[in-house]
Amino acid sequence: MFVYRGRVFSVEVEDGIETVRHSPSVVLIPLPDPQHVVLIRQFRPSVALEMWELPAGGVEAGESPEAAAARECEEEIGLVPGQLERLPALYPTPGYCDEEMIFFRATDLRPPPPDSPHKPDDDEEIEARTVTVAEAKAMVKRGDIVDLKTAYALTLI
Numbered sequence: 001m002f003v004y005r006g007r008v009f010s011v012e013v014e015d016g017i018e019t020v021r022h023s024p025s026v027v028l029i030p031l032p033d034p035q036h037v038v039l040i041r042q043f044r045p046s047v048a049l050e051m052w053e054l055p056a057g058g059v060e061a062g063e064s065p066e067a068a069a070a071r072e073c074e075e076e077i078g079l080v081p082g083q084l085e086r087l088p089a090l091y092p093t094p095g096y097c098d099e100e101m102i103f104f105r106a107t108d109l110r111p112p113p114p115d116s117p118h119k120p121d122d123d124e125e126i127e128a129r130t131v132t133v134a135e136a137k138a139m140v141k142r143g144d145i146v147d148l149k150t151a152y153a154l155t156l157i
Helices: 065-077 133-142 148-154
Strands: 002-005 009-014 017-022 025-030 036-044 049-053 056-058 080-090 101-110 127-132
Touching: 025 036, 025 065, 025 080, 025 148, 036 065, 036 133, 049 148, 056 065, 065 080, 065 101, 127 133, 133 148
Parallel strands: 025 101
Antiparallel strands: 002 009, 009 017, 025 056, 036 049, 036 127, 080 101
16 A cells, blocks of 8 residues: 655555655766766755765656666766666665666767757756766765765776
């Protein structure tokens, strides 16, 4: 039985077990070249922090993970991937949530066509920055990147 239905997730209780139901999400590893990665910085209200992370977002109803990955890449860093390589998917919190995170390596990045409908979400203020892969990994070690999906994804490079 659903006890809560929201825009992003729902909560279901069945046989005393509470489960957060969340649609799949995609995580992008945008690589302008093999030595650089594009990170984004955005405020995360749930933890009240500005965080450096990789672009990510939900797969919309009827949308393929590949289409979601291309859309999120364009919306969050303003570039369209010419190549998307699907990497392994993970369940970040299987103890209480069914969200599946699907990772993609995005390469051959280029500006979108002028008539593209994909724009940043109205409620998101995102700063994109290209750094070396080595610097991104150092940011994890220093504690500048505290987002687990990003820390894990950087191991895939």
